Amino acid sequence: MTHIVVIGAGQAGSSLVAKLRKDGFDGDITLIGAEPVVPYQRPPLSKAYLLGDMALERLFLRPESFYDDQKVTLKLGQPVTAIDRHGKTVHLGNEVIPYDLLVLTTGSDPRRLPASIGGDLDGVFVVRTLADVDAMAPMVGEGKRALIVGGGYIGLEAAAVATKLGVQVTLVEMADRILQRVAAPETSDFFRDLHTGHGVKILEGVGLEKLTGENGKVTGAVLADGTTLEVDFVVVGVGIAPSTQLAEMAGVILDNGIKTDAFGRTSDENIWAAGDCASFPYKGGRIRLESVPNAIDQAECVAGNLMGADVEYVPQPWFWSDQYDVKLQIAGLNTGYDRIITRKGDGNSVSFWYFKGDQLLAVDAMNDARNYMIGKRLIDAGKSPSPDVIADPATDMKALLKA
Structure with missing residues (x-):
């Protein structure tokens, strides 16, 4: 057997x-x-x-x-x-x-900070396992001060939850902008505004020099530009x-x-x-x-x-992220894009459509489930409406699926 x-x-x-x-x-x-x-x-x-x-x-x-x-x-x-x-x-x-x-x-x-810059101090957490979160939970409370290292989705989601729980959050991102590796500037701008509107201090283009501590526990941070911060705990979100x-x-x-x-x-x-x-x-x-x-x-x-099916795996990539009252849904892979088309929806809903030439690559949709689903179905079917059609507010988006 x-x-x-x-x-x-x-x-x-x-x-x-x-x-x-x-x-x-x-x-x-x-x-x-x-x-x-x-x-x-x-x-x-x-x-x-x-x-x-x-x-x-x-x-x-x-x-x-x-x-x-x-x-x-x-x-x-x-x-x-x-x-x-x-x-x-x-x-x-x-x-x-x-x-x-x-x-x-x-x-x-999860990638961790090296011990040489204080990554092994108590109070420095990654977010990957149940044990990680259980260990961090007692630190996350009203009036505490947190440093989030990394402005990708992991770091931003951690910042949103900590802020909801009354933590004063500072987020540092070494790259020029948050989400630089994975999203267009338009998506970065949306989430920067969202987080700063909730009181998160975002520092972009600034690296972490080292963490400092007392009696083996983290108490502060020194940034690459010389800025010093007092912190109660640190969340490291620098990728996996x-x-x-x-x-x-x-x-x-x-x-x-x-x-x-x-x-x-x-x-x-x-x-x-x-x-x-x-x-x-x-x-x-x-x-x-x-x-x-x-x-x-x-x-x-x-x-x-x-079991012998002999079927090739063909992915239909999609992702999501929840931050505050915003649900981000992503369809497709944006690698190689050279143009972004923006479609505004009702309230704070918006979608950003990634094109390479006239080929639709991906969609980022914030609180816009309808356009996300339309974009996903178009990408999965290999259909690419004209960027000008996507950009036209009068376009019946659902009709594009029948074209």
């Missing part, structure tokens, strides 16, 4: 084992997770969960009973120490688990990196993550990968997507291929 072992009990791992059983796989399944809790949602951790609006049990992707019912062996709180590709075994300390097929859904790890250490130690080929073919198979025919950790072919190049939708879709595609 075939034994499939899955390393990484996050969104991708949970989705993969559920899909295997749904599609009739009747072999043995083992799901291994380094954290001591059943697979859970990460996006609400730093939002609804930290705010106290979501109980722990509601974070769980599936109740623990699901895995028992589906005859999935869970090994939680047990980090894998090694993969023996030649012996086809996984090592958890002294325990050795044989596999026929192995799937790596190891996700990603694919978790590839196990694959690398096992000799699996890497390329901005664990390199897979279009079906999800790695350089070892018995090892597959999906989710944040996996890079795959896309439009003549290679990409890696860090999102919940990709983790689910790619994992389910790999599950099918483990």
Whole structure:
């Protein structure tokens, strides 16, 4: 009987084992997770969960009973120490688990500040795991002072929640503007205005020189321009990196993550990968997507291929972010854009449409679910209305789907 072992009990791992059983796989399944809790949602951790609006049990992707019912062996709180590709075994300390097929859904790890600039002080947090947020929660309260390092979506979401809880927030971004790596200046401007309107102090084009502390706990920060700040805690949101250490130690080929073919198979025919950790072919190049939708879709595609479906994974990228009363929804990938078209909606709703020449690449929609859905359907269908048509306030957007 075939034994499939899955390393990484996050969104991708949970989705993969559920899909295997749904599609009739009747072999043995083992799901291994380094954290001591059943697979859970990460996006609400730093939002609804930290705010106290979501109980722990509601974070769980599936109740623990699901895995028992589906005859999935869970090994939680047990980090894998090694993969023996030649012996086809996984090592958890002294325990050795044989596999026929192995799937790596190891996700990603937050980038941390080096200890040389105070990154190891107490009160310096990243936002990735349940344990991270549980450790930070007691610090987040009325009148506290926080420094957020990094003006990407992770940093901005942390700033929004901390501000809601009465924290005085200063956010520093080394680049010229927040969201510079991922969004157009128009989107940066929207979110800068949103945050400053809620009292967040945003410093752009300023790096962090070092954190300072007393008795091992962070108490301040020195910025690259000489500015000094007094702080009670620090949240580091400077990006994530694919978790590839196990694959690398096992000799699996890497390329901005664990390199897979279009079906999800790695350089070892018995090892597959999906989710944040996996890079795959896309439009003549290679990409890696860090999102919940990709983790689910790619994992389910790999599950099918483990059972012989032989289907290439074709992503339909979309993302979201919640900040204050604004829901940002993103469809497509904006890489290579050379023109932005703005469509104003009612109230504070607006959408920014990314074009490369006359090709529609992506849409950022703020509190504009209707135009987001239209943009997503156009992009998924490979349709590109004229930029001038998008720019015309009189355009019936829904009619573009029929063109």
